[in-house]
Structures are given as C-alpha cells and as structure tokens.
Amino acid sequence: MRTVAVVGTGLIGTSLALALVRRGLTVHLEDADPDAARTAASLGAGTTDPADGPVDLAVVAVPPALVGRVLADCQRRGLAHRYTDVASVKAGPRADVTALGCDTTHYIGSHPMAGRERTGPLAARADLFEGRPWVLTPTADTDTETLNAALEMVALCGAMPIVMDAGAHDRAVALVSHAPQLLSSLVAARLEHADETAVRLAGQGVRDVTRIAGSNPAMWVDILSANAGVVADILDELAADLGETVTALRALEAADEAGRRSGAAGIEAVLRRGNNGQARIPGKHGAPPTRYETVAVVLGDQPGELGRLFGEVGALGVNIEDVAIEHSTAQQVGFVQLSVAPSAVARLNTALREHGWSVRSV
Structure with a gap:
C-alpha cells in the first residue's frame, strides 16, 4: 500500500x-x-x-x-x-x-x-x-x-x-465505552452546582471516575445516537443495580440489627461484584491482571523532578509497571504513585528515603 x-x-x-x-x-x-x-x-x-x-x-x-x-x-x-x-x-x-x-x-x-x-x-x-x-x-x-x-x-x-461481527462489536463498545462515558458524565454533573468547599476536596478517585466527562458532547451525541438501544439496555441493568444499592444503603440506617446486617450484605455484594469485574480487565500487554504494590512519593512541582525520580528508580533495577499522579490543591506538590512488583517494595521504599525522597504509606 x-x-x-x-x-x-x-x-x-x-x-x-x-x-x-x-x-x-x-x-x-x-x-x-x-x-x-x-x-x-x-x-x-x-x-x-x-x-x-x-x-x-x-x-x-x-x-x-x-x-x-x-x-x-x-x-x-x-x-x-x-x-x-x-x-x-x-x-x-x-x-x-x-x-x-x-x-x-x-x-x-x-x-x-x-x-x-x-x-x-x-x-x-x-x-x-x-x-x-x-x-x-x-x-x-x-x-x-x-x-x-x-x-x-x-x-x-x-x-x-x-x-x-458488527453487532457483537456494538454490544462490546456499549459496555466498555459508551455506558461508562454516560456514567462518568452523570457523576461529574453532580459537581456542577456543588459547594465549592466540597469540590476542593476532590481526590484521585473522583478524578479517575470523571476524566472522560470532559469529552465533546456533540461527538458523543453522534456516537450514542448510532448505538442508543444497546446502551439503554445496559443502563437499564445498571439502574436495577442502583435501585438495589439504594435499598441496601437505606437499610444500613435501620433501627434494627437485622436490617443493618441486610444492608451491609447488599453493599458488600455490590463491591465484591465490582472486584470480580475489575479483575477481568486485561493487564499489561494484554496479559491476565497482575497484582502490583504501590509506592507513593511526594514530588515538588518543579522541572526535572519526575525525571529524577524515574532515573533513580531505574538505577535501582526496579521496573515501574504503572504510574499515577495526584496533585495537591493546596500546595505545589504532587503524589506520584508507582506500581511495582511486590518483591521490590521494601527495597524501593528504603532506597528512596535514603536519597531524600518523602515516601508515603499506601
């Protein structure tokens, strides 16, 4: 070609x-x-x-x-x-x-x-x-x-x-792309009129969930219009799950012990189902998910700091499997979360502290 x-x-x-x-x-x-x-x-x-x-x-x-x-x-x-x-x-x-x-x-x-x-x-x-x-x-x-x-x-x-197959593709992307886009937007929409103090408390969790909510609305209307029925089916199932979860949360407020136990069991079931689903997402290079440990390092917001950290980790012979950065809203620092093999955690924590890095417990 x-x-x-x-x-x-x-x-x-x-x-x-x-x-x-x-x-x-x-x-x-x-x-x-x-x-x-x-x-x-x-x-x-x-x-x-x-x-x-x-x-x-x-x-x-x-x-x-x-x-x-x-x-x-x-x-x-x-x-x-x-x-x-x-x-x-x-x-x-x-x-x-x-x-x-x-x-x-x-x-x-x-x-x-x-x-x-x-x-x-x-x-x-x-x-x-x-x-x-x-x-x-x-x-x-x-x-x-x-x-x-x-x-x-x-x-x-x-x-x-x-x-x-074209139909199988559309069902798949509805599950892994189109429905998550709407859910991200719905969560982010809760922040539109939220108290400013609450928004300033936003951490990495809400940032992760709402990242794709910044997408172009017109583009997504085009996409969703072409796959609306399949996406609606998935959201119907999610709505049923949400209804059961709300019922379980209300039960946690019950005056009787039996009601509270029932509510706790319902919430635990949802969280465990989430654990099981998340564990099915392919890991590095498409391989089965691997369990990594996190080493969190406080990083100054200045040129060269991230490169210096990566260089020192590499010099120790430790491979960084994944990385995430959480920025502080109040100070000029960030928290770099390095995902590494469990066997490297203790050695990496010790070496980084010896080199003057501030290492947080995770």
Missing part, C-alpha cells in the same frame, strides 16, 4: 494520516470543512491536493450516521480501489451502506479503540493507535485483498487487529 485518502480530518482521521505519513505513505486529505483539511495538512498529515487516480485505500473518518452517504460518494467518484471506515459503531453504518447499494466487496468496517477527550485535527497524534486494539468487521462478501489492505493499515499504525 502506497497511497491513501482520508476523508474526514478530525482527531481520528488526522491521527491516522499522521501515522501513515510517518511510515512513508502518500496521504490525500478531504473534509467537508476545507479549513480542517488544511489544518491537518499543515501538521504534516498529508496533502489536500487530489490524487491523480484511485488510491490504494480510502478511509472514511466521519460520524457513524454519515458513513453510508460518504462511502457512496467516494465509490461513485472512484476515489480508491478499496475502502474502510473508522466509525465507533458498526451495525448502523453497515445497514446504511447496504441500503445505499454500495460495493461491499471492496469495503470493510473498522474501529480503532483509541481516542482522547479533545477533538479536531489539532488534538491528533501519530502514536494514538500504537498498542491499541483495532476492530475489523468484514461483510459476508468482503474480499481477501480488502481485508489484507485493512490489516496492513492497522499494522502501519502499530495497532492490534481483532476481527469481530
């Missing part, structure tokens, strides 16, 4: 174009908003000049509701030999593609499982897809060459291909 057309230069389209240009491909950019295409081109994502003839692959990077119409237009113009899209929902666009009479032999749906809270070409990154799953949803008549072209695109972006 040498030439690609990217139709739609938002976050995903521009990131894809940047990744392919970095690998030496010629990328032609199109967008309904010419300014967006020119911005992407100025970032090094390709050229706005039209291709001399059909490119090897055209990538339709538009909202789910527009995929069918844009694909039909691209095929009518003979833009490419083969086509894919990168919409976050697959069943709806596939139905539109079929209804519009598009050529499905040379088309395959796809969805890179990557994104950011920011949108538009200026938020794009060439490494956005590296190490991320990238779902491919071939139709019954997608030919082998089209599948291979999509696999090559995924490989060039450093992602991991996963072949799925």
Whole structure:
C-alpha cells in the first residue's frame, strides 16, 4: 500500500494520516470543512491536493450516521480501489451502506479503540493507535485483498487487529465505552452546582471516575445516537443495580440489627461484584491482571523532578509497571504513585528515603 485518502480530518482521521505519513505513505486529505483539511495538512498529515487516480485505500473518518452517504460518494467518484471506515459503531453504518447499494466487496468496517477527550485535527497524534486494539468487521462478501489492505493499515499504525461481527462489536463498545462515558458524565454533573468547599476536596478517585466527562458532547451525541438501544439496555441493568444499592444503603440506617446486617450484605455484594469485574480487565500487554504494590512519593512541582525520580528508580533495577499522579490543591506538590512488583517494595521504599525522597504509606 502506497497511497491513501482520508476523508474526514478530525482527531481520528488526522491521527491516522499522521501515522501513515510517518511510515512513508502518500496521504490525500478531504473534509467537508476545507479549513480542517488544511489544518491537518499543515501538521504534516498529508496533502489536500487530489490524487491523480484511485488510491490504494480510502478511509472514511466521519460520524457513524454519515458513513453510508460518504462511502457512496467516494465509490461513485472512484476515489480508491478499496475502502474502510473508522466509525465507533458498526451495525448502523453497515445497514446504511447496504441500503445505499454500495460495493461491499471492496469495503470493510473498522474501529480503532483509541481516542482522547479533545477533538479536531489539532488534538491528533501519530502514536494514538500504537498498542491499541483495532476492530475489523468484514461483510459476508468482503474480499481477501480488502481485508489484507485493512490489516496492513492497522499494522502501519502499530495497532492490534481483532476481527469481530458488527453487532457483537456494538454490544462490546456499549459496555466498555459508551455506558461508562454516560456514567462518568452523570457523576461529574453532580459537581456542577456543588459547594465549592466540597469540590476542593476532590481526590484521585473522583478524578479517575470523571476524566472522560470532559469529552465533546456533540461527538458523543453522534456516537450514542448510532448505538442508543444497546446502551439503554445496559443502563437499564445498571439502574436495577442502583435501585438495589439504594435499598441496601437505606437499610444500613435501620433501627434494627437485622436490617443493618441486610444492608451491609447488599453493599458488600455490590463491591465484591465490582472486584470480580475489575479483575477481568486485561493487564499489561494484554496479559491476565497482575497484582502490583504501590509506592507513593511526594514530588515538588518543579522541572526535572519526575525525571529524577524515574532515573533513580531505574538505577535501582526496579521496573515501574504503572504510574499515577495526584496533585495537591493546596500546595505545589504532587503524589506520584508507582506500581511495582511486590518483591521490590521494601527495597524501593528504603532506597528512596535514603536519597531524600518523602515516601508515603499506601
């Protein structure tokens, strides 16, 4: 594959174009908003000049509701030999593609499982897809060459291909992406009119839960509109769980001991179910989750401190498996939580204290 057309230069389209240009491909950019295409081109994502003839692959990077119409237009113009899209929902666009009479032999749906809270070409990154799953949803008549072209695109972006049925994909992303987005927004909405003193107490827990609530509402309306029924089904189940949890919490306030025991048992059951679900999320490099221990270090908010800490940990021969930073709202310090192998905790605590670092108990 040498030439690609990217139709739609938002976050995903521009990131894809940047990744392919970095690998030496010629990328032609199109967008309904010419300014967006020119911005992407100025970032090094390709050229706005039209291709001399059909490119090897055209990538339709538009909202789910527009995929069918844009694909039909691209095929009518003979833009490419083969086509894919990168919409976050697959069943709806596939139905539109079929209804519009598009050529499905040379088309395959796809969805890179990557994104950011920011949108538009200026938020794009060439490494956005590296190490991320990238779902491919071939139709019954997608030919082998089209599948291979999509696999090559995924490989060039450093992602991991996963072949799925379109409906199964939509049910999966409703569970792991779309419903969590709404829940994050609902929790964050509780803060909108909260007392300022309460908001200033926000720690890492609420920051973790509400991080994706900063996402673009218009973009999510497009996504959720294309997968509304499946997401609603999941939220119905969550609503039932919430109802039972509220009942259990009310029972904890009961005057009789039996009521309080019943409430405690209900809350414990919810928390244990959460433990079990969280434990199923894949760990490092997709391996089964590994139990790491946390070493928390107080870090001054000044240039070079984080690099110095990482350097000293590395010099000790300790691998940092994960890292999180919690910022103090009252002082110019942060709390860096280093996830390391349990066998390294005691040695790391001692060495860091000897080097003058303030180490917190976790």
